[in-house]
Amino acid sequence: xxxxxxxRAALADPVACLERMMEIRSFEDRIKELFxxxxxxxxxxxxxxxxxxxxxxxxxxEPADQVCCTYRGHGHALALGLTLDAVLGEIMGRxxxxxxxxxxxxHLCDRSVGLLPTSAIVGAGIPIAVGAALASSMxxxxxxxxxxxxxGATNIGAFHEGLNxxxxxxxxxxxxxxxxxxxxxxRFDRTTPIEDLAERGRAYAIxxxxxxxxxxxxxxGAVEHAVERARAxxxxxxxxxxxxxxxxxxxxxxxxxxxxxxxxxxxxxxxxSLYAQQLVGLGVLDDAKVAALRKAVDDRVNECVERTKAAxxxxxxxxxxxxxxx
Amino acid sequence: xxxxxxxxxxxxxxDEMRADPTVMLMGEDIAEAEGPFxxxxxxxxxxxxxxxxxxxxxxxxxxxxxxxxxxxxxxPIVEIMFIEFIGVALDMVTTEAAKFRYLSxxxxxxxxxxxxxTGAGLGFGAQHSQTLESWFTSCPGLKVVVPSGSRxxxxxxxxxxxxxxxxxxxxxxxxxxxxxxxxxxxxGVIPLGxxxxxxxxxxxxxxxxxQMVGRAAQAIGQAGISADLIDLRTLxxxxxxxxxxxxxxxxxxxVVEESPYTGGWGTDVAAHVASSCFASLRAxxxxxxxxxxxxxxPAHLEQVYLPSVDGIARAIxxxxxxxxxxxxxWEKEGLVR
Numbered sequence: 001x002x003x004x005x006x007x008r009a010a011l012a013d014p015v016a017c018l019e020r021m022m023e024i025r026s027f028e029d030r031i032k033e034l035f036x037x038x039x040x041x042x043x044x045x046x047x048x049x050x051x052x053x054x055x056x057x058x059x060x061x062e063p064a065d066q067v068c069c070t071y072r073g074h075g076h077a078l079a080l081g082l083t084l085d086a087v088l089g090e091i092m093g094r095x096x097x098x099x100x101x102x103x104x105x106x107h108l109c110d111r112s113v114g115l116l117p118t119s120a121i122v123g124a125g126i127p128i129a130v131g132a133a134l135a136s137s138m139x140x141x142x143x144x145x146x147x148x149x150x151x152g153a154t155n156i157g158a159f160h161e162g163l164n165x166x167x168x169x170x171x172x173x174x175x176x177x178x179x180x181x182x183x184x185x186x187r188f189d190r191t192t193p194i195e196d197l198a199e200r201g202r203a204y205a206i207x208x209x210x211x212x213x214x215x216x217x218x219x220x221g222a223v224e225h226a227v228e229r230a231r232a233x234x235x236x237x238x239x240x241x242x243x244x245x246x247x248x249x250x251x252x253x254x255x256x257x258x259x260x261x262x263x264x265x266x267x268x269x270x271x272x273s274l275y276a277q278q279l280v281g282l283g284v285l286d287d288a289k290v291a292a293l294r295k296a297v298d299d300r301v302n303e304c305v306e307r308t309k310a311a312x313x314x315x316x317x318x319x320x321x322x323x324x325x326x
Numbered sequence: 327x328x329x330x331x332x333x334x335x336x337x338x339x340x341d342e343m344r345a346d347p348t349v350m351l352m353g354e355d356i357a358e359a360e361g362p363f364x365x366x367x368x369x370x371x372x373x374x375x376x377x378x379x380x381x382x383x384x385x386x387x388x389x390x391x392x393x394x395x396x397x398x399x400x401x402p403i404v405e406i407m408f409i410e411f412i413g414v415a416l417d418m419v420t421t422e423a424a425k426f427r428y429l430s431x432x433x434x435x436x437x438x439x440x441x442x443x444t445g446a447g448l449g450f451g452a453q454h455s456q457t458l459e460s461w462f463t464s465c466p467g468l469k470v471v472v473p474s475g476s477r478x479x480x481x482x483x484x485x486x487x488x489x490x491x492x493x494x495x496x497x498x499x500x501x502x503x504x505x506x507x508x509x510x511x512x513x514g515v516i517p518l519g520x521x522x523x524x525x526x527x528x529x530x531x532x533x534x535x536x537q538m539v540g541r542a543a544q545a546i547g548q549a550g551i552s553a554d555l556i557d558l559r560t561l562x563x564x565x566x567x568x569x570x571x572x573x574x575x576x577x578x579x580x581v582v583e584e585s586p587y588t589g590g591w592g593t594d595v596a597a598h599v600a601s602s603c604f605a606s607l608r609a610x611x612x613x614x615x616x617x618x619x620x621x622x623x624p625a626h627l628e629q630v631y632l633p634s635v636d637g638i639a640r641a642i643x644x645x646x647x648x649x650x651x652x653x654x655x656w657e658k659e660g661l662v663r
Contacts, residue, residue: 066398099431111433116397117426124422127387131394131402138350138376139399157414161387168382322432324424324467324491325562 004081004113011059011079015293017216018279020058021051021272022297024075027084028247030301031074031091031105035251039309040092044105047075049246052271053148053178054079056219060227061146066114066132068125069148071106072245073118076148081113084304085311094311100321101314114143122183123153126162126175133166133173133230144172144230146223152183154197163204163238172230174223175201175238178213180245185257201238213243214271217278243271327510332502334476335365335441337510338483339403343373346401349487350377352388353405362407363443363502385415389440393423393492396438401487406442408454409496416461423492424467438492439483445537445584446628447500452620455628457536457584459591462494463561469493469518470561474539476506478559481516489518498537498584521565523572527552529646530578533569533595535561538633542582545638551646553580561591566598573599577608580642582633587615587654609649614641617656 002010010016028046035044047054050072058079061067069076077087082098090097091105098108099117106120116132119125129147136143153159154177166173177197181188194200201208207229212218219241226237244266248255279285285293329337343349355362357370357380370378381388385406392402406412412419419440426436446455462470471486471493473479479497486493508514521533524543530553534542539557546553554572558564573579579599581592596611614633622631637655644652656662 066394068394099429099433103429103431107429109430109433111430116394117429117434119422121417121421124390124417127390127418128394128397128422130387131391131396132398133394134391135395135398135400138395139348141399143398145394145398158386158390158417161382161384162390164382164384165387165391322427322430324427324435325469 001083004083004110005063007083008058008063008081008113011055014279014284017055017059018272018275019293019297020055020079021275022294023084023301024051024054024078025272026297026301027078027087028074030305032247032251034305042104043250043252044091045072045250046247047072047245049244049266049271050178050180050213051075052216052219052275053176053213053241053243056216057146057148057176057223059220060223061114063113064143066116066129066143066145067148068116068129069118070125070150071118071120072150073106073108077108077110077115080110080115082108082110082115084301085308086110088304088308089311092308093314094308095314095318096308096311097314100318102318123149123156123158125149126153126158127165129173130162130166130171133171134169137171142231144174144227146174146176148176148178150183151177151179151181151188151192151197154200155191163201163206166236167204167206170235173236174226174230175236177238177240178243179240180243182245182249184249185253187257196240198238198240206236206238208238208240211239211241213241214269214274216271216275327508328505329476329508330503330505331473331476331479332363332365333367334480334508335483335497336367336369338480339366339487340369340372341510342484342487343377348399349401349403350379351403351405352379352381352392354381354383354407356380356405361405363499365405365502385411386418389415389418390422392438393418393426393436396436397426397434401437403439403441403487406440408450409442409444409458410453410456412442419492419494420462420465420468424465427491428467435490436492437490439486439495440492441495441497443499444496445498445500446621446632447537449623449625449628451623455621457496459496459561459585460589463591463594467492468562471495471518472535472559472561473497474536474557474559475501475504476508478516478557480508480510481514482518482559484515485518493518496536500537516559519560519563519565521556521558521568523568524555524557526554528576529553530580530642531556531569531572531576532580532582532642533558534582535559536584538582538584541633541635542638544635545642548635549639549643551642553642564595569595569599570603573603574606577606578645579611580645581613582638583613583615584632585615586618587613588618590615609645610651612641612645612651614638617654617662
């Protein structure tokens, strides 16, 4: 089995990028089934439709760069390199999980690929990423920090305080907003008085761009540019990636509030289909190879599910491990 | 040497900054203005604006930034000017920093110090005079430290900065200007989690922290009672062994707190001793606290609000002589049930 760092390095290959997006999609679909079957408890937040943002970022960043992401984080974690077993093990509360099974779906982490503990609090990762960038600027280690968050986070104080600090201290941080149109159960035009969130970055004198979040190449290009600026001492960048959440907010949400036809319009620009077509167009793949890739990914996910069901549940002893304050 | 508590704090930070280049200080007006209570005097001049960094009025932002920096290689100290200001940043301390080690399976730690001024006595009113220890003591993953003067401020601050996990240091604002003989350097370092017996006696164990330690000491003297006085110094983890051993000898526990009757830090000490030391107890466990009201502004009412030397002395005498609970003044006067 590949290590997280090897999985990360594999993204240099465009076919591996497509495969990783398929893996995230297949994993998330399977997770929804596992919850429905009652195999796992608690809650989960899946990211079907947003795969290009996760993989695009992971392709550009180095493993020493630090990433803060959200509770809708399975895709981010898998893209950055965490193994299927580490993510599913965590969701199923097994010792094989990314943090030993005590965290659950919303709490993933792997220092070897720079994934800081993911937070279940909207916007919390933004100032924390600013702090990682502060440490980088003071130690001169050349790393950058990247915060991933949703459109909903741009209405919470942490967003504004974090952007302000990054701007006045000119820190090497990239803010990536996945505008997936919904903050929990609310469409973003009901909670936010502007159409383009990039305007909020500009309000803090941070170079800000709107990015097609369904296009892997567009995400890669924008993140490359932002990371280059950060590494060169040019300070923060804000990227608003326009994307879409195919599922509801969490497993309990059937997303009945969506306007009719909206999902279909977004499905017509599905990031996996777009990228597969692109690779077929370039002659890198053909339809049969794409289908074979999908089948292989689904098999891998299913094997992981069986392995994880058989894995050891997190122990009572592990509850008492890694607690500070004692 | 004799120094003021604010000077001891600045010196402890300076000594750690000299020893460890990853230590830095952030907060509102802590650099150029050297802190509203002058607890960072001389630091900007010695260490420069990168390591001694003024922030905007933005507690959530800079507490989060301190956490991110702590997890990735620095040892930041943040100053919260008045403890109430942590309210807008509590997520970063209790929900993020306190869980970083746990939610990373030990891959990331957060060696972060959150310092804040606390307490009543200077006329700052209801929103600038609380102590709020229990906001932090009820949150696993944090250590909580409360110095009672210059000596303990120096020694505990150095340990807090060296600790691998987040530590909240709550500093009684009235003590900043108070002078005390203080040992500096390695010799002056005080480990966290260890209480100190300040005087010994056989009739009661008096436990306190912060600015109440001085009042409790005076009260014991005034009452002419023979009592152990324990300065806990650390509230999480508190020195259970020291308190249990003392109560085993004295058979009586009096906790003196600058916190509300409901939910103050002493409830934990009282509950633990009442159940674990039941066989040794000769009298009910007693808490001397503030009433359950916001801190009043006028000087005369502020002193009524705080446990007074006289009030503490009367309460200790009462429990030792009668073996019954001294009824708090607000109950006696029928102001609160």
